[in-house]
């Protein structure tokens with residue numbers, strides 16, 4: 001899955017999903033957050049079908065899912081036309097089964113992860129020679145943000161200018177190996193389905209916000225260059241500054257929408273105050289920024305930081321947001337004692353109140369990750385007859 005530093009918010013074409021600005025994201029490690037998708041083509045299947053998290057979803061005719069499947073079949077047809085001995089998979093219906101190991105439709109970019117996994121799974125089924133950028137053109141039509149998740153590492157979605165969308169695709173700015181030190185702490189504030197979907201929210205912003213124009217025309221083009229350079233130079237200070245500025249501006253244009261859209265809540269704002277104070281202490285001592293917050297279309301925070309700062313950051317968050325279940329220490333930061341909660345020296349504890357258990361429901365420690373993986377047959381989600389193995 002990908003989580004974003006530089007946000008996509010607004011479409012110039014809602015059917016083809018063409019954005020009003022370029023954007024950039026970090027693909028996170030699938031060891032911690034992932035969509036797993038299995039697909040199969042069979043002449044016996046009566047129609048294309050999809051099961052998501054154990055429940056069958058309707059594939060609406062002319063809808064985004066149907067478009068992605070149709071486009072993938074079109075690429076397969078090209079292979080079959082060139083190599084007539086290839087089985088005619090493009091003429092068969094497909095069964096697709098997918099599972100997210102994190103909350104769906106809660107502003108944790110499930111549509112990005114899900115559509116990227118769907119397109120990768122069909123590309124493997126169809127043995128397509130297509131590059132991730134070519135596949136990104138199709139994933140984009142499932143959900144805009146999905147196009148970036150076809151790559152690992154640091155990924156830009158170039159908005160393009162052609163009306164048919166053929167140049168609106170993802171490119172990799174740098175693979176994860178370039179800067180593996182970038183870790184992320186996801187603070188799950190809410191895993192409820194969000195009130196205003198990204199799709200409808202961004203359209204309302206396009207129609208009513210006067211601030212958006214400045215963002216699209218002036219701010220984003222400049223900052224895209226700055227953040228790409230920061231990534232290439234592994235300059236965390238600049239990366240952090242631009243990431244936070246862009247998150248703030250995205251939420252500002254959401255607020256500037258009529259009627260306004262609020263994705264962050266008081267817990268989100270407290271986390272901003274904590275990261276800001278944590279950085280202030282570092283800068284006051286002659287150091288640099290040590291962490292960056294960013295918020296998607298929901299209240300959940302993602303805090304990026306070099307790995308060496310994660311222990312302090314977990315301690316800080318746990319100090320203000322006690323956890324019902326202990327912190328799941330995926331990288332072995334704490335040994336057997338676990339995170340008890342504390343602040344760094346010089347930290348002004350008055351910047352936020354201490355919340356009760358449950359204000360931050362869970363913490364996920366992860367890091368920059370690789371791109372789509374092809375799993376072994378034994379890990380497939382469809383049984384021999386092409387139906388989900390379990391309904392769980």
Ligand SMILES: Nc1ncnc2c1ncn2[C@@H]1O[C@H](COP(=O)(O)OP(=O)(O)OP(=O)(O)O)[C@@H](O)[C@H]1O
Pocket residue numbers: 035036052098099100103104105106107108109110111112113114115117118145197198199296297
């Ligand atoms: N694994 C998956 N496979 C296929 N489609 C998926 C998968 N996961 C999510 N989706 C699709 O994405 C939709 C959720 O997208 P939505 O934009 O509402 O939430 P989100 O992606 O969690 O939020 P955001 O994109 O704002 O971060 C689901 O209803 C489903 O159609």
Ligand SMILES: C[C@@](O)(CCOP(=O)(O)OP(=O)(O)O)CC(=O)O
Pocket residue numbers: 004006007008009017023109111112142143144145146198199200296297
């Ligand atoms: C806030 C965002 O996560 C918006 C994501 O929007 P979606 O990609 O979910 O929208 P659709 O293209 O309509 O499916 C920012 C981002 O991912 O860049």
